[in-house]
Amino acid sequence: MRTLRLGLAQINPTVGDLEGNGRKILEYLEQARSWGADLVAFPELAITGYPPEDLLLKPSFVRDNLRQIERVAGAARGLTAVIGFVAAEDDLYNAAAVVHDGQIVQVCRKALLPTYGVFDEDRYFRAGGTCPVLRLNGVGVGVNICEDIWYPTGPASEQSARGAEVIVNISASPYHMGKRKLRETMLATRAMDSLVVVAHLNTVGGQDELVFDGSSVVFGPDGRLMARASQFQEELLLVDVEADVVFRTRLHDPRRRKEKAWPGGDLAGQVVLPEVSAAARKPPLPSCEATVYEGPAEVYQALVLGTRDYVRKNGFRRVVLGLSGGIDSSLVACIAVDALGAESVVGVSMPSRYSSEGSRTDAQALAQNLGIEFLTIPIEGPFQALLDALAGPFRGLQPNVAEENLQARVRGTLLMALSNKFGWLVLATGNKSEMATGYATLYGDMAGGLAVIKDVPKTLVYELARYRNSVGPRPVIPESVLVKEPSAELRFNQRDVDSLPPYELLDPVLKAYVEEDRSYDEIVAMGFDPDLVRRVVQLVDRNEYKRRQAPPGIKVTPRAFGRDRRLPITNGYRSC
Numbered sequence: 001m002r003t004l005r006l007g008l009a010q011i012n013p014t015v016g017d018l019e020g021n022g023r024k025i026l027e028y029l030e031q032a033r034s035w036g037a038d039l040v041a042f043p044e045l046a047i048t049g050y051p052p053e054d055l056l057l058k059p060s061f062v063r064d065n066l067r068q069i070e071r072v073a074g075a076a077r078g079l080t081a082v083i084g085f086v087a088a089e090d091d092l093y094n095a096a097a098v099v100h101d102g103q104i105v106q107v108c109r110k111a112l113l114p115t116y117g118v119f120d121e122d123r124y125f126r127a128g129g130t131c132p133v134l135r136l137n138g139v140g141v142g143v144n145i146c147e148d149i150w151y152p153t154g155p156a157s158e159q160s161a162r163g164a165e166v167i168v169n170i171s172a173s174p175y176h177m178g179k180r181k182l183r184e185t186m187l188a189t190r191a192m193d194s195l196v197v198v199a200h201l202n203t204v205g206g207q208d209e210l211v212f213d214g215s216s217v218v219f220g221p222d223g224r225l226m227a228r229a230s231q232f233q234e235e236l237l238l239v240d241v242e243a244d245v246v247f248r249t250r251l252h253d254p255r256r257r258k259e260k261a262w263p264g265g266d267l268a269g270q271v272v273l274p275e276v277s278a279a280a281r282k283p284p285l286p287s288c289e290a291t292v293y294e295g296p297a298e299v300y301q302a303l304v305l306g307t308r309d310y311v312r313k314n315g316f317r318r319v320v321l322g323l324s325g326g327i328d329s330s331l332v333a334c335i336a337v338d339a340l341g342a343e344s345v346v347g348v349s350m351p352s353r354y355s356s357e358g359s360r361t362d363a364q365a366l367a368q369n370l371g372i373e374f375l376t377i378p379i380e381g382p383f384q385a386l387l388d389a390l391a392g393p394f395r396g397l398q399p400n401v402a403e404e405n406l407q408a409r410v411r412g413t414l415l416m417a418l419s420n421k422f423g424w425l426v427l428a429t430g431n432k433s434e435m436a437t438g439y440a441t442l443y444g445d446m447a448g449g450l451a452v453i454k455d456v457p458k459t460l461v462y463e464l465a466r467y468r469n470s471v472g473p474r475p476v477i478p479e480s481v482l483v484k485e486p487s488a489e490l491r492f493n494q495r496d497v498d499s500l501p502p503y504e505l506l507d508p509v510l511k512a513y514v515e516e517d518r519s520y521d522e523i524v525a526m527g528f529d530p531d532l533v534r535r536v537v538q539l540v541d542r543n544e545y546k547r548r549q550a551p552p553g554i555k556v557t558p559r560a561f562g563r564d565r566r567l568p569i570t571n572g573y574r575s576c
Helices: 019-036 053-057 059-077 155-161 179-194 243-250 254-258 293-313 326-342 357-370 382-388 399-423 431-437 458-470 477-484 501-516 521-527 528-542 542-550
Strands: 003-010 040-041 079-090 092-100 101-109 133-136 140-145 164-170 195-202 204-207 211-212 217-219 225-228 235-242 270-271 319-322 345-349 373-376 423-429
Touching: 003 019, 003 195, 019 040, 019 059, 019 079, 019 179, 019 235, 040 501, 053 059, 053 458, 059 101, 079 101, 079 164, 092 140, 101 140, 101 243, 155 164, 155 179, 164 179, 164 399, 179 195, 179 217, 179 270, 195 235, 204 293, 204 326, 204 423, 211 293, 217 235, 225 235, 235 243, 235 399, 254 399, 293 326, 319 399, 326 345, 326 458, 326 477, 345 357, 345 399, 357 373, 357 477, 382 399, 399 423, 431 501, 431 528, 458 477, 458 501, 501 521, 501 528
Parallel strands: 003 040, 040 079, 133 270, 140 164, 164 195, 319 345, 319 423, 345 373
Antiparallel strands: 003 235, 079 092, 092 101, 133 140, 195 217, 204 211, 217 225
């Protein structure tokens, strides 16, 4: 049997940390070698981290990336490695270096560059397309990069036609709800269509608003799952691929003989890699128990990983957030503790004349349940001082949102003061429903370095909170927080429904308008009240200026505010 021991190094690089990423690659190279791997793959742009964005416009960064790939390649002896990096020839290319026994023997360049959603690769790279099939231990191996495998006719199908029996696809595929199943369905289909083994390696970790979930997989030519790596954690996935299984499958399925060649690039030819000395007997592979999450558990883990990496990779040791006793801040506190540890989280209660006794005690109970440091800083004094200062201009006018927002801005100021004094990162606690409709205060509750649940609709906030209470020895969020009516508590007897539609009606309309780009008429045709739809659409449209000034937040839905949804602030188009 022609057997190829394949290793997929699902690592967590840091954008721009070229030396640190290089060290991590060397560590996993050594692991792969100890397990007798014939080929070990590393993620897309593993040297630079993904996405490097405008770092690519710095010639020194590109040069340092090239020095790093040469250094790493020299250490990759005794096996073959595929490592993502930036190639600089006549232009920049998103590329994979094929390293064989310490030498770069081939550079494969990404052919299909995504420019949609969060991607903007045409801004930085030229499309490649040349990557011959490699012959390694008698097995045909095609290497391509991320987007190259998403198309039914493309580099993967062409490499299969040219003799590849195994396709190694290195990737940086960002997470959103439902993405893993969508991706796996696509990969299984590519394996069956091209009659190859598809080994898809995805990076893992948080980078600004993006989370990469890992979930690397290997599918056989019959579309069956052969191996899977865990979600949201680093791992070396090892699998023995029997190439003769591919050959036998193709003898019984002649479809490939009638397929036309992909016109997108010259993938012709093969590169035969010389054999390297290997152990006479390879050690048995370890058992693999991949951790896979579903539903709210998956989203929660994405938020934990995104928060941990944003905080740690940016050099912060502690975070601080306002604890109002409400559902949003309670959830953010739980995520922060699970991401960083209780010793790294500070909760601050900032009661005002409008804060209910229940909210104060709920905040304190949550802090005690989580074991975090808890501060109480009343805002009545500074709030009254601001009211006194504005007494002249406000004379004769009824209190309104101006007085309400003063309280939010006092709280934001206090949190930022703690940040400045102690070097803590402020976590904002607003959710997607609030960000969409402008039900958040600029320079107040929107102040912070990271908005953890910025892409989490309010109804999903409740699901995540109940999920968190279902794990561990006991619930940590008081039940009173889960059942109380949502309120900003900026005036007496205030309720969210005084300013917004009920969240169970609001969130589906927001999903249709923001994530699916449905028109007013289309949403009404879905059965929603026309006045409700008009109101929601107008709220979303008029608050783009607020969202532009919000801190980054972790993307968990198919379309998040920010780089996913780019609308002009000055905009005369009206949807209704």
